[in-house]
Structures are given as C-alpha cells and as structure tokens.
Amino acid sequence: MVSVAHLIPLFPFLAFAANILFGRRLKSASAIVSVLASSISLVLSLIVFKGLLDGECSYLLGKWLTINDVSINFGVNVDALSVMMLLVVTIVGTLIEVYSIGYMRGDPRYSRYFAYISLFMASMLGLVLADNFLMVYIFWEGVGLCSYLLIAFWFERPAAAKAGLKAFVTTRIGDTGFLLGIFLLFLATKTLYFSDLSHLVPVPQNEWMLTAAALLIFCGAMGKSAQFPLHVWLPDAMEGPTAVSALIHAATMVAAGVYLVARTYSLFVLNSFCLETVAVIGGISALMAATMATVNNDIKRVLAYSTISQLGLMMLGLGLGGYTAGTFHLMTHAFFKALLFLCAGSVIHAVHTQDIQKMGGLLPKMKVTGITFIIGTLALAGVPPFAGFWSKDEILLKAFQSGHVVLFGVAVLTSFLTAFYMARLIFLVLFGKPRSDLPAHESPKTMTVPLMVLAFFAAFVGLLGSPATHHAFQGFVYFGVAPEGETHASNGIMLLSTAIGLLGISLAYLLYMAGHKILPVSVRARFAPLYRLLLNKYYVDEIYEAVLVRPCLKLCEFSSTFDRLVVDGLVNGVAQVMQWVSATLRPIQTGMVQNYLLIQVLGVILFILTVAGKICFRF
Amino acid sequence: MIPLNYFLILGAFLFCIGILGVLTRRNVVGILISIELILNAANINLVAFNKYLGTPDGLGQIFSLFVIAIAAAASVVGLVLVIAIYRNGKSVYADQYNLMKW
Numbered sequence: 062m063v064s065v066a067h068l069i070p071l072f073p074f075l076a077f078a079a080n081i082l083f084g085r086r087l088k089s090a091s092a093i094v095s096v097l098a099s100s101i102s103l104v105l106s107l108i109v110f111k112g113l114l115d116g117e118c119s120y121l122l123g124k125w126l127t128i129n130d131v132s133i134n135f136g137v138n139v140d141a142l143s144v145m146m147l148l149v150v151t152i153v154g155t156l157i158e159v160y161s162i163g164y165m166r167g168d169p170r171y172s173r174y175f176a177y178i179s180l181f182m183a184s185m186l187g188l189v190l191a192d193n194f195l196m197v198y199i200f201w202e203g204v205g206l207c208s209y210l211l212i213a214f215w216f217e218r219p220a221a222a223k224a225g226l227k228a229f230v231t232t233r234i235g236d237t238g239f240l241l242g243i244f245l246l247f248l249a250t251k252t253l254y255f256s257d258l259s260h261l262v263p264v265p266q267n268e269w270m271l272t273a274a275a276l277l278i279f280c281g282a283m284g285k286s287a288q289f290p291l292h293v294w295l296p297d298a299m300e301g302p303t304a305v306s307a308l309i310h311a312a313t314m315v316a317a318g319v320y321l322v323a324r325t326y327s328l329f330v331l332n333s334f335c336l337e338t339v340a341v342i343g344g345i346s347a348l349m350a351a352t353m354a355t356v357n358n359d360i361k362r363v364l365a366y367s368t369i370s371q372l373g374l375m376m377l378g379l380g381l382g383g384y385t386a387g388t389f390h391l392m393t394h395a396f397f398k399a400l401l402f403l404c405a406g407s408v409i410h411a412v413h414t415q416d417i418q419k420m421g422g423l424l425p426k427m428k429v430t431g432i433t434f435i436i437g438t439l440a441l442a443g444v445p446p447f448a449g450f451w452s453k454d455e456i457l458l459k460a461f462q463s464g465h466v467v468l469f470g471v472a473v474l475t476s477f478l479t480a481f482y483m484a485r486l487i488f489l490v491l492f493g494k495p496r497s498d499l500p501a502h503e504s505p506k507t508m509t510v511p512l513m514v515l516a517f518f519a520a521f522v523g524l525l526g527s528p529a530t531h532h533a534f535q536g537f538v539y540f541g542v543a544p545e546g547e548t549h550a551s552n553g554i555m556l557l558s559t560a561i562g563l564l565g566i567s568l569a570y571l572l573y574m575a576g577h578k579i580l581p582v583s584v585r586a587r588f589a590p591l592y593r594l595l596l597n598k599y600y601v602d603e604i605y606e607a608v609l610v611r612p613c614l615k616l617c618e619f620s621s622t623f624d625r626l627v628v629d630g631l632v633n634g635v636a637q638v639m640q641w642v643s644a645t646l647r648p649i650q651t652g653m654v655q656n657y658l659l660i661q662v663l664g665v666i667l668f669i670l671t672v673a674g675k676i677c678f679r680f
Numbered sequence: 681m682i683p684l685n686y687f688l689i690l691g692a693f694l695f696c697i698g699i700l701g702v703l704t705r706r707n708v709v710g711i712l713i714s715i716e717l718i719l720n721a722a723n724i725n726l727v728a729f730n731k732y733l734g735t736p737d738g739l740g741q742i743f744s745l746f747v748i749a750i751a752a753a754a755s756v757v758g759l760v761l762v763i764a765i766y767r768n769g770k771s772v773y774a775d776q777y778n779l780m781k782w
Contacts, residue, residue, distance in 0.1 A: 651778060652781030654774055655703055655774055
C-alpha cells in the first residue's frame with residue numbers, strides 16, 4: 062500500500078486551503094481541520110511504513126514537464142530514510158498542532174496560524190517524498206516561506222518582523238548555493254533524480270563539478286540547518302510562537318539540511334574532501350553553539366543554540382561516515398527537542414517571561430511540564446536509557462572510529478557542554494526558590510497531553526537503535542550495504558558518554574544548586590573576557606553587520622542617490638528642456654487668424670523668391 | 681487687342697489688394713470681401729489665359745464659373761460663421777478673437 066504516499070502532503074495542503082479561504086468562518090474549528098489533516102497524514106505514513114516493510118518501494122506519479130530530451134516526473138520517493146522522516150514529521154507535527162490549540166488560544170489570527178502550520182506540514186512532507194532535486198527545491202522554498210511567515214507571525218512586534226526577514230535572507234544565501242549546486246550537478250550528470258546518484262561514476266572531466274555541486278548543495282543545507290557561518294538566524298527565529306519554534310526550528314525544517322545531506326550522500330562520498338567539510342562545519346557549529354548556550358539567559362534561545370549544536374553533531378556524524386548515526390540522531394533529536402521547546406512554551410505560557418534568571422522553583426507548580434522537561438533534558442544530555450544517549454553514542458563512536466582526534470574531542474566536549482547547559486536550564490527554571498513573583502500554573506490539557514506523548518517518545522525512541530531491539534534502526538536506515546551483525550562493540554564509548562553527561566550535570570549542580578558552593582558570579586568574573594565573548598555570540602552578528610550589512614546598505618544608499626540624482630536628473634532634465642523650449646515658442650501662437658495668415662503669406666513670398674532666385678542664377 | 685500682360689497685371693493688382701485687405705482689415709465682413717477680391721483676381725487670370733493661349737473649348741471660362749459658384753457657397757458659410765462668432769462674442773473684429781490659442 063505504498064501508493065498512497067503521494068496523498069500524505071495533500072491533506073495538510075487541503076487544510077491550508079480551507080483555513081486560508083474560510084478561516085474567518087471556521088474560527089476555532091480551523092485547529093481541528095489542521096489536526097485532522099495531520100492525523101490522516103500520520104495514518105497514511107504508517108500505512109506506507111508497513112508497505113515498505115513488505116518490500117514495496119518508490120513509484121512514479123506522472124509526467125511533469127519535458128524540455129527537449131530531459132523529462133522531469135512527479136515521483137514519490139519511498140525508502141527507509143524518507144519514511145523515517147515522514148513518521149517523525151507527522152507524529153511531531155500532529156502533537157504540536159494539538160499543543161497549539163491551547164497555546165494559541167485567543168490569538169487574533171488563530172486560523173491564519175493553523176493555515177501556515179498546515180502549509181508547512183504539506184511542504185515538509187513533500188520535501189521528504191520528492192524524488193528529484195527540482196521538486197525538493199520547490200518544497201525547500203515552501204518550508205522556508207512558512208518559516209518566514211511563522212517567525213514573523215506576531216509582526217506587530219518589530220523584533221519579530223526583523224527576525225523573520227533575517228531568517229529568510231540568511232537561508233536565501235544558502236539556497237542560492239543549493240540552486241547553483243543543482244544546476245552544476247545537472248550539467249555534470251544530466252540527471253536530477255536522487256536514484257541516479259548512487260551509480261554515479263566520476264570521470265576526470267566532471268569530477269570537480271561533482272565536488273563543487275556537493276559543496277554547493279551543502280551550502281543549502283547549512284542555511285536551513287543553521288550551521289556556521291549561516292547560523293545567525295536561528296536564535297532570532299525564537300521571536301515566533303513557541304510551538305512554531307518546536308516544529309520548524311527544532312524538529313523538522315532545520316533537520317531538512319541534514320536530511321538533504323543524507324539524501325545526496327552518494328554525492329558526498331565520492332570525494333573525501335566534501336565529507337570532511339561537512340564534518341568540520343558540523344563540528345564548529347556544534348562546539349560554538351554549545352558554548353553560547355551555556356551563558357544565555359533566554360529559555361528559548363538556550364534551546365535554539367542547543368538545536369544548532371545538535372544539528373552540528375548530526376553533520377559531524379554524517380561527515381565522518383556515520384550515515385546511520387547522523388540520521389538516528391536526527392530522529393531522536395526531533396522528539397526530545399520538540400518536547401523541550403513545548404515545555405519551554407508551557408513555562409512561558411504560565412509565567413510570561415523568557416528570562417530564566419527570573420524563574421525558579423516551578424516544578425511543584427507545574428508538575429507535568431516539569432517532569433516532561435526533565436525527561437527531555439535527560440534525553441538531550443545523553444543519560445541512558447533516554448533517546449539522546451543512544452544516538453549521540455553512535456556519533457561519538459563514529460567519530461572515535463574515524464580517527465579524527467580533533468573532531469572526536471569536539472564531539473565529546475560538545476556532549477559535556479550539552480549536559481551542562483541543559484542541567485543549568487532546568488536547575489534555574491524548575492528547582493531552587495522562585496526568584497521573582499511569577500503566577501505559575503499548569504497549562505491546559507491540550508498542552509500537557511502532547512508533552513506526555515512526546516516525553517514517551519523522548520524516553521524510549523532511542524531504544525530502536527540499542528541492543529535491546531537488536532539495533533533495529535541501524536538495520537533499517539543505512540547507506541550502501543546493511544551492517545552485519547553486532548559491530549557495535551562500544552562499551553567504552555558508552556561509558557565515556559555517560560560519564561561526560563553526568564559530569565556536565567554535576568558541574569551545573571555545583572554551580573547552580575548545591576548551596577552555591579561555587580558562585581556563577583565568581584566564575585563569570587574569573588573568565589570575564591570569555592564570558593563576554595560568549596554572551597555576545599562571538600560577535601558574529603556584529604561582524605556580519607560591519608562586513609556585509611553595512612557595505613550593502615552603503616551600496617543601496619549610493620544606488621538610491623545615483624538613481625535620484627543621475628537617472629531621475631536625466632529624465633527630469635529632458636522634460637525641463639522641453640518645457641523651456643515650448644515656453645519660448647509659445648508666444649508664436651497668438652490665436653489671431655490674421656497673424657497666421659501673415660506668416661503664411663510671408664512664407665509663400667519667401668518660397669517664390671527662392672524659386673525665382675534659383676531660376677535667375679541658373680540661367 | 682489689349683495684350684495679355686495688362687490682364688495679368690490687373691489680376692496681380694487685385695490679388696495684392698485682396699491679400700492686403702485680408703491681412704489688415706479688422707472687420708470680419710471686410711476680410712470676406714477681400715477674399716472675394718482674391719478669387720476674382722484668379723478668375724481674371726483664368727479667362728485671360730483662356731483667350732490668349734487659344735484653348736478652343738472655353739475651359740478657363742467654365743472654370744471661372746465654377747470658382748464663382750463655389751465662392752458664393754464659401755461666403756455663405758463664412759457669413760454664417762461671422763454671425764455665430766458675433767452672437768457669441770458681440771464683436772465682428774478679428775483681432776478681438778483669440779480662440780485658436782492653446
């Protein structure tokens with residue numbers, strides 16, 4: 062029953078159409094429309110999953126367009142990777158839509174919100190199912206558009222409007238690279254289908270083209286997955302509604318970059334340089350974002366940095382040859398990061414602030430949120446047996462096996478920092494004494510139920526890749542040949558990753574909980590320059606401002622001045638000359654008949670004289 | 681017989697008087713009369729050439745009859761216009777009208 066796959070994106074799209082056209086009439090029913098559509102997609106995804114297990118595969122839907130001898134078809138790509146993504150997107154998406162019912166209640170643009178979310182779901186599912194670059198690019202832009210619309214959803218706030226613009230422009234830079242990469246790839250291989258990539262044979266003539274294409278496609282992935290140096294938009298994207306941050310900027314859209322790299326993995330493995338680039342960029346992003354997360358005081362921004370960091374880890378895993386490791390982490394991360402964002406949303410919903418320094422002691426007042434928050438944190442920090450442990454363990458193992466000592470070190474350090482900042486977050490938010498007078502209360506059922514479901518996934522989804530299920534995931538999603546038997550003799554790594562996770566948590570405990578034996582303030586004072594560097598996000602925004610934004614604005618100003626003075630000047634000048642000439646000539650038109658006639662007679666006389674003169678002089 | 685030149689000089693003389701009249705007369709009726717003079721100057725020429733160049737079928741004379749007929753019609757139209765202008769502006773002086781200005 063794989064052939065229902067193309068209906069999966071259709072239902073959310075219909076929900077979008079219904080909400081955007083009849084939103085005014087639907088009012089609060091628009092949420093139900095969206096949730097229903099996503100649920101249908103979820104059921105269909107499960108059916109497709111079942112079909113895939115029974116051995117069915119991709120199919121063709123129809124012809125799209127033909128240019129000369131190149132034809133592009135609507136194809137539906139059904140394989141382990143896309144089905145995994147389908148399940149993640151539909152499960153997380155449906156839960157977040159349910160959550161949004163409570164979270165967005167009373168918003169003046171309630172149905173508009175659900176329209177956008179549904180459009181996003183449709184685009185994301187289309188992206189996952191597309192079987193060629195062109196369709197992927199279309200849906201890629203679709204999710205980018207939805208991201209922009211939803212970040213700037215509360216556009217009355219200047220910060221939100223600005224953040225939306227920033228996200229759009231920054232990802233656009235990556236997307237331009239992606240598009241160029243597609244062109245180059247087509248030039249080199251004459252194909253746009255993913256299925257053709259696996260039997261690519263590089264010949265010396267097109268080898269550089271394939272390498273360049275891979276790097277350019279990775280550019281697109283960098284933009285979407287907020288990897289250094291295009292990571293700047295993601296923290297600002299937290300201006301959008303929290304449910305949006307959870308769905309788009311944590312679980313699904315930002316993972317599209319990782320998905321793209323995994324999808325075009327055959328292209329990357331052709332050249333070890335491409336893979337190394339992916340790994341290094343991932344490593345830089347992972348470490349950089351993790352360090353920034355340790356000092357931030359905004360609950361959502363900490364999570365945003367954590368997202369960048371974890372996406373960096375996935376890239377690192379992919380770059381070091383850990384196809385399965387990267388995609389596995391992508392899946393587990395989607396669940397626990399969505400959970401964490403929704404918990405943060407629930408907290409924000411209750412206390413109306415995002416500053417963690419003002420929170421504290423919320424656990425007794427918000428039991429469900431608190432406990433699920435802790436589960437999410439443990440999953441992200443990599444404490445066994447929660448989800449993040451198993452997937453992060455895979456990446457660490459790959460990094461260790463690859464022999465890249467520096468990158469392995471980066472991965473370990475990132476894991477340590479992850480545990481530290483997440484522990485810091487929950488200690489500051491949930492434990493201790495309330496640091497200010499906040500009206501904390503538990504959120505409504507529509508919000509807590511998705512939290513519990515996601516917490517279940519965050520706790521147990523990792524077991525799919527553990528010895529408990531005989532590495533079911535690894536046998537399902539893999540690149541090339543299936544891994545044989547139990548090659549995961551990684552007890553040492555498991556021990557190490559558990560140890561660093563616990564170490565990070567203990568450090569946070571010492572700093573923020575244990576009777577303030579070490580005061581964060583004194584640590585801050587000790588490392589003042591470093592602290593300032595981290596707090597200012599490595600000054601990346603400032604550097605971009607100075608190096609890119611300001612020169613651009615200068616250029617714009619110059620162009621505008623040029624336009625006003627020179628171009629407009631020319632046009633206006635021509636008009637003015639015309640006006641002057643006509644003003645000079647106007648008195649000739651007296652309006653008196655006899656004047657005209659006089660001139661006419663004079664003209665005739667002149668004519669006669671000329672002719673007569675000619676005749677006289679010739680003869 | 682009177683030589684041809686005499687007729688031509690008379691025609692030219694009449695023509696010049698007519699032109700001068702059209703250009704200098706303020707009264708619109710005077711202008712119309714001057715126009716008649718111009719036409720008649722042409723008629724004299726036509727008839728004179730017909731006689732002296734010896735066209736047998738009297739073509740010039742017929743032509744001048746046509747001119748007289750059309751001139752009559754033209755002056756009717758002209759007078760109608762004069763009356764219309766007079767009713768509109770209470771004046772028959774051409775220099776007081778500048779309707780043909782932008």
